[in-house]
Amino acid sequence: METILQTVGISESALGKVKDLWRSGSIRLDLPVIDLQHIWLVALIQELSLETDGTRSPDAEKLKKLLLEISDFATEHFSLEEDLTTRFRYPEHPGHREQHKHFIEVLNGKIADVRNGQTASINALVNFLLDWLTMHIQKEDKNYRDFLVRSNANLREYFQKLVNAREITIDRGQVALYNMVEGKSEVGEILNESILSNIIKIWNTHNLAVQIPIIDLQHIWLISMVVELDIASKTLGNTKRQKIFNKVIAGTVEYTREHFATEEKIMERFAYKNTQNHIKQHRSFVEMVHRRQQENETGDARAAAHLVEDLKEWLVSHIAIEDRNIYLGLKDQLSEIQNYVRELINAGELVVKKKQVDMYNQVCGLKKAS
Ligand SMILES: [Fe+2]
Numbered sequence: 001m002e003t004i005l006q007t008v009g010i011s012e013s014a015l016g017k018v019k020d021l022w023r024s025g026s027i028r029l030d031l032p033v034i035d036l037q038h039i040w041l042v043a044l045i046q047e048l049s050l051e052t053d054g055t056r057s058p059d060a061e062k063l064k065k066l067l068l069e070i071s072d073f074a075t076e077h078f079s080l081e082e083d084l085t086t087r088f089r090y091p092e093h094p095g096h097r098e099q100h101k102h103f104i105e106v107l108n109g110k111i112a113d114v115r116n117g118q119t120a121s122i123n124a125l126v127n128f129l130l131d132w133l134t135m136h137i138q139k140e141d142k143n144y145r146d147f148l149v150r151s152n153a154n155l156r157e158y159f160q161k162l163v164n165a166r167e168i169t170i171d172r173g174q175v176a177l178y179n180m181v182e183g184k185s186e187v188g189e190i191l192n193e194s195i196l197s198n199i200i201k202i203w204n205t206h207n208l209a210v211q212i213p214i215i216d217l218q219h220i221w222l223i224s225m226v227v228e229l230d231i232a233s234k235t236l237g238n239t240k241r242q243k244i245f246n247k248v249i250a251g252t253v254e255y256t257r258e259h260f261a262t263e264e265k266i267m268e269r270f271a272y273k274n275t276q277n278h279i280k281q282h283r284s285f286v287e288m289v290h291r292r293q294q295e296n297e298t299g300d301a302r303a304a305a306h307l308v309e310d311l312k313e314w315l316v317s318h319i320a321i322e323d324r325n326i327y328l329g330l331k332d333q334l335s336e337i338q339n340y341v342r343e344l345i346n347a348g349e350l351v352v353k354k355k356q357v358d359m360y361n362q363v364c365g366l367k368k369a370s
């Protein structure tokens with residue numbers, strides 16, 4: 001958790017201030033996703049305030065990035081609120097939208113001042129941001145919240161649909177911060193459900209079950225990582241998210257190696273006829289990803305999205321054809337393979353985590369862990 005926060009650039013002190021504000025009850029609405037976004041926005045502003053508190057000379061590059069991120073994220077947040085209040089026919093919707101518009105105008109005007117070298121106005125800006133946001137949440141946002149509660153709006157369903165359709169994105173850094181401040185798992189559940197439904201879709205559309213449990217389990221885990229990458233690549237647009245993305249991609253590559261090692265052990269142990277050729281394909285995949293990863297480090301969000309597409313395509317076609325052939329070649333030895341896998345696990349040469357078993361069971365529609 002903490003490492004993710006460090007990666008996205010939320011510091012200990014900003015976290016402390018957000019926690020205090022949250023405990024005071026002044027920004028808490030008890031609305032899923034909206035609370036998460038408010039917490040994120042407040043944390044970004046706190047980060048900005050720490051950068052300009054006078055204890056160090058502010059880093060102009062960092063200021064510019066933070067301001068842009070606040071402006072981008074506030075825009076994203078406001079458009080979600082506006083969609084929500086339109087959808088549930090909140091009568092004060094027009095006035096609420098006007099307030100948002102005004103805020104963005106003031107913010108962008110001040111950003112332009114800072115860009116033109118008028119850094120003296122930065123303290124006034126920080127105060128404006130914090131005051132406005134807290135007031136707005138306490139009064140205007142609370143009003144639409146009360147309206148939604150009175151009208152019994154099914155918000156869980158509303159947000160789930162948006163996340164599934166990728167119309168809103170929630171990244172891991174935001175969830176990590178939300179959990180540290182609030183400790184509720186509702187947003188995490190919405191996110192996980194969306195990931196799961198995507199995995200199941202890929203799994204069933206391409207008919208990926210190989211019928212060797214350990215290999216299926218690892219494939220499902222790999223696909224879940226690719227789905228997460230896919231979501232992350234769509235929220236790229238600033239350096240913080242790029243960092244999260246690079247971290248997730250490194251994890252995916254690492255797990256791919258682990259998976260290849262398992263497959264290769266099984267093929268070699270059971271003298272699968274096409275072992276050498278299959279291993280060659282694994283090698284060239286690792287090389288391809290490595291090359292693309294290096295390109296991506298300097299690349300933009302579109303390069304990242306392409307890399308994820310390639311990853312997904314390779315995996316899906318390799319699993320559907322090559323890995324499926326392992327099953328066809330070894331299907332008379334399935335129980336021996338199961339015993340061998342148990343040996344590997346007992347010897348610590350193969351690690352299977354509980355959450356991987358859970359996901360395997362959910363995707364394959366099994367109830368009990370095997
Ligand atoms: Fe809001």
Ligand SMILES: [Fe+2]
Pocket residue numbers: 078081096100136140141
């Ligand atoms: Fe609002």
Ligand SMILES: [Fe+2]
Pocket residue numbers: 219259263319323
């Ligand atoms: Fe595989």
Ligand SMILES: [Fe+2]
Pocket residue numbers: 263278282318322323
């Ligand atoms: Fe393979």
